[in-house]
Amino acid sequence: MFWHETLYDVLNIINNVILTVIGVPFFLQLIYMCTFWVKKKVFPKSKKKNRICVLIPAHNESDVIYDTVKSIYERQNYPKELFDVYVVADNCTDNTAELARKAGAIVFIHNDPDPKTHIARYAIAFGYEEIKKQTKKYDFSIRLDADNHINDDFFNLMNDCYNSGVEMARPYESALNMTQNKYTKACGLYYIFDSRFSSRTRERLGIDAHVNGPGSMISMNIINKYGYDSKGICDDAEFCYRRMLDGYRMHFVEDAIVFEDLPSTFKDTLAKNKRMGAGNLRLIFTRGMKMLFKFFTTFRFSYLEMFLTYIFNLICVILCTWIPLFYIYDVIYLALTGNGIILTTLGAEHYYTLLITTLIVIAFCLGILFCFAGILQGLILVLLDYKKMGANKRRELIDGVFLFPFFSVVYCITITLGVFSKPKWTKVNRNKIIKKNSD
Structure with a gap:
């Protein structure tokens, strides 16, 4: 056997191992999609009303902070005397603080000349220490981003959850600007997948929710005990990791909805995912490995599920590097050997047959991924939850369904670029589109 044939065989074995490893978390996501029919969990209504503090870190957010704070005070169906909104104006050079106060928020000014501290976790940690x-003493907190809006019963629903014994929970994450353009429709469907499919199934099966985004509810008992002790870039995900490793259970409150401002261009997505890519990959190799080890000592599936979900960031890198490089090499090698240009032991006919088979398999797999795992899951999301996405009719989101698979590719590319870049807290382009809150 020629050396290049041995090399080809070795690389194929490595590729098959990689595909198997990738297939496990993908299979888990397939299960979530196929269990969309399970009923959502609803926490029992509670007559007891707890005191709530809302914490919003804001860096030069004068475009949106007034509307965000104002909408909380005006729209929440919750006793006004039982909640307060706190805004941390972090290293601002605009009038964020002034506008937040005008809207009714209590403002903390946080200035630190060290550029290393110009990321959200420092502002959040500072805000909690000031609170x-x-x-006034509070029972639980809600952390929001400066552009977020929440549905009218958000506090009531989180209050019901808290009074059921839950100390950390996440809401359903939707979009302010879902119908802004085709890009935001596809982008929104991608992010909403975790809320509608994954989070609902986790909650019904007793698997811990991923409390890692805006709208998160955290008991003040936890804040008083640990503070905001995240050290990495993806502070919200790390905080969830730490508390899970401490033994806390995480839950999902599906009818509590937080509306976020979605990236409306590739540039905006890249800015967002650069931080996520770098931060989540580091988290996998620190807290993530602890999750994996803890699964084998406790056999609590939530630890393994969390690890398998976050490993998608590493999978994105593999999909953007190893997979295309290997299959380009594979096709070129088989084309050369199959046409007799490179001499082989097994003969040209053998490799030509392999070439045809490989091309068919590649086309089939791409077709399945784009049509079944892409378009189909996007279509199911639109059919089920179009109202939560801000659309009046399902057909308003159909073009986003067909673009959904392409955004998945964009997501992988931007996450990969983020892994190889140095993230920082930058000014985000806000889309001045206000979604009317609905229940």
Whole structure:
């Protein structure tokens, strides 16, 4: 056997191992999609009303902060005397603080000349420490981003959850600007997948939710005990990791909806995912490995599920590097050997047959991924939850369904670029589109 044939065989074995490893978390996501029919969990309504603090870190957010704070005070169906909104104006050079106060928020000014501290976790940690100093005491907190809006019963629903014994929970994440353009429709469907499919199934099966985004509810008992002790870039995900490793259970409150401003261009997606890509990959190799080890000592499936979900960031890198490089090499090698240009032991006919088979398999797999795992799941999301996405009719989102698979490719590319870049807290382009809150 020629050396290049041996090399080809070795690389194929490596590729098959990689495909098997990738297939496990993909299979888990397939299960979530196929169990879309399970009923959502609803926490029992509670007559007891707890005190709530809302924490919003804001860096030069004068475009959106006033509307965000104002909408909370005006629209929440919750006793006004039982909640307060706190805004941390972090290293701002605009009038974010002034506008937040005007809207009714209590503002903390946080300035630190060290550029290494110009990321959200420093502002959040500072905000929680200042809240702990207040004469008012709170039962739980809600953390929002500066552009977020929440549905009218958000506080009531989180209050019901808290009074059921839950100390950390996440909401359903939707979009302010879902119908802005074709890009936001595809983008929104991608992010909403985790809320409608994955999170609902986790909650019904007793698997811990991923409390890692805006709208997260955290008991003040946890804040008082640990503070905001995240050290990495993806602070919200790390905080969830830490508390899970401490033994806390995480839950999902599906009818509590937070509306986010989605990236409306590739440039905006890249800016967002650069932080996520770098931060989540580091998290996998630190806290993620602890999750994996803890699964083998406790056999609590939530630890393994969390690890398998976050490993998608590593999979994105593999999909953008190893997979295309290997199959380009594979096709070129088989074309050369199959046509007798390179001499082989097994003969040209053998490799020509392999070439045809490989091309058919590649086309089949891409077709399945784009049509079944892409378009079909996007279509199911639109059919089920179009109202939560801000659309009046399902057909408003249909073009996003067909673009959904292409955004998945964009997501992989931007996450991969993020892994190889140095993230920082940058000014985000906001889309001035206000979604009317609905229940």
